[in-house]
Each structure stands twice: as structure tokens, then as C-alpha cells.
Amino acid sequence: MDAALTDAFEASRPRLTRLAYRMLGSVSEAEDAVQDAWLRWSRAGAGVDDPAAWLVRATTRLCIDRLRAAKAERAAYRGPWLPEPLIEPLVEPATDAVERAEEVSIAFLLALERLSPLERAVFLLHDVFDQDYAQVAETLERSEAAVRQLASRARSHVQDARPRFTVDRDKAMKLAAAFAAASATADAKALSELLAEDAIMVSDGGGKRTAALRVLVGRDDIIGLFQGLLWRHGEMGVQGLEMVRINGGPGLLLRLHDGPETLAFEPGEDGRIAAIYVMRNPDKLRHLTHQLRDGG
Known part of the structure; x- marks a missing residue:
């Protein structure tokens, strides 16, 4: 493979991956689509005048094909569907416009x-x-x-x-930490103070792990779920917990007795939690294995 072709592709890879993830809502599928673009590039790249534009076109078309092929699978999905969580360490948000939190939330x-x-x-x-x-x-x-x-x-x-408003990053992460502490013992009073009255909670188990099969709407609905889990299973056995950014916002990466789980939080305008997105589908958490292992 010509080194110049390889260099041109690698220069575009981060942008292609960002595009593919936003198109597909899946880290693993995005990586596959970019790999397919690489294979096409390896065969056709030598005569291309504008490599970056060519690669964006190829990746976009590959993603469209994947979305069309997955239409029936998405329609038959068990319970609510959520995108694969995009996990980042707690660092300052990137300044590139395409990395702004609201455009990957x-x-x-x-x-x-x-x-x-x-x-x-x-x-x-x-x-x-x-x-x-x-x-x-x-x-x-x-x-x-x-x-x-x-x-x-x-x-x-x-x-x-x-988002119509911005939330201080440190305050948002403190909100996530407070939720983790309150939910561990299903402290109804503490949860009530953290949740907006019309908060929602969406859980994606993909039919492979237990998860709510409907969107929970309202503070009381969400608190009732956590109290029910505590009554049935006792205190949630969290074997590992890491504060992270999930899709640009505050989140938790957990290791539980039945596998990993992520919780992404959407802070509301009143300083409370407006939405919680829980990922439990193991197929959508495979790319997190190294983070759980390295993070302890």
C-alpha cells in the first residue's frame, strides 16, 4: 500500500469516525464503516484529487447502506433503543465544532x-x-x-x-455523583430532590439484560423503579464506578454483578436531572471492556 494513500486516510480517520458514529449511533458499526471505506480507498485512492472529500463521500454512502439494511432490525428491537455510549475521560470539551456536546448528546x-x-x-x-x-x-x-x-x-x-441552556460542567458532574449515592440505596427523598418533576428515564437492555421496556416518565415513576429494585434485589452491588463524560454530558460507568452499565444524565434548566439514559445491552457495551478493566 502506497504510504501517501495510507497517510491521507489516517489524516481523515478521526473525522470519518465522528461522522459515522453520528450517522449510525454505534461505536462498533462506525469503526466497521470506516474500515470499509479504507478498503475502498486502498483500491481507488491512487487517482483521487481530493482524498478528504472522497473519503467523506464513501463513508456517508456506506453508512446510508447500513441504516437501510438495519431498518427491520431497529423496528423489531425489544424495548427502547439508545445509541452506543460514547465514553470520554473527564477532560475539557474539545474546541472543534463537530465535537460540541450538544451535537453528540x-x-x-x-x-x-x-x-x-x-x-x-x-x-x-x-x-x-x-x-x-x-x-x-x-x-x-x-x-x-x-x-x-x-x-x-x-x-x-x-x-x-x-439544548436551550448550558450547565456548568462541574455542577453537572456533582449532580451525577449525588444521583449515584442516592440510587445505591434507593433513597427516595434524595432522589426526589435531584430529579425534575417531569424527568424521564430510558433503559436499553436489548432483550438481553433486564431493563424497563417503556420510557419512565415523571419523578415518581423513576423513584418507584429504584425502590422496586431495592425491594427485590437489596442494595445494588456496584463493584466499580467511574465518573465519565457520556456523549458530551455527565455520566457514570458501572461494573455490576451482571455486567457493565452506563448512566448518562441530561441536566435540566432548574439544576435537576431532566433525563437519564441507562445502557445495559451487552452488545452495545463491548467497546467499554478495556475501560472497565483499566479503571478497576
């Missing part, structure tokens, strides 16, 4: 799930990755007019998912 990715594969591609390429409509039209082999229409339709679906 779980609420944002769930909003993208409501879009068709083409709408999702147009929205991400234009509104998140700052490509002009001509570039997007070339990538998707559509007219500029069609692309503009797709973008407008996509925006109408995702605009409500963008």
Missing part, C-alpha cells in the same frame, strides 16, 4: 433516529460538518434543490433536541 442522536438515512446524511454533512449544499449534493448524487429540501425537513425534526 443522546437526545440529539435520538432525534436523528427520526430522520430517514438521506435526511440524516444531509443534516450532518451540512449543519454539523459544515459542507456546502453543492458538496452534499455531490456526495448523495442528488440535486441541490432536493438536498435543501431534505435539510429543511431534517431541521424541523431535530431543532427541539438542541
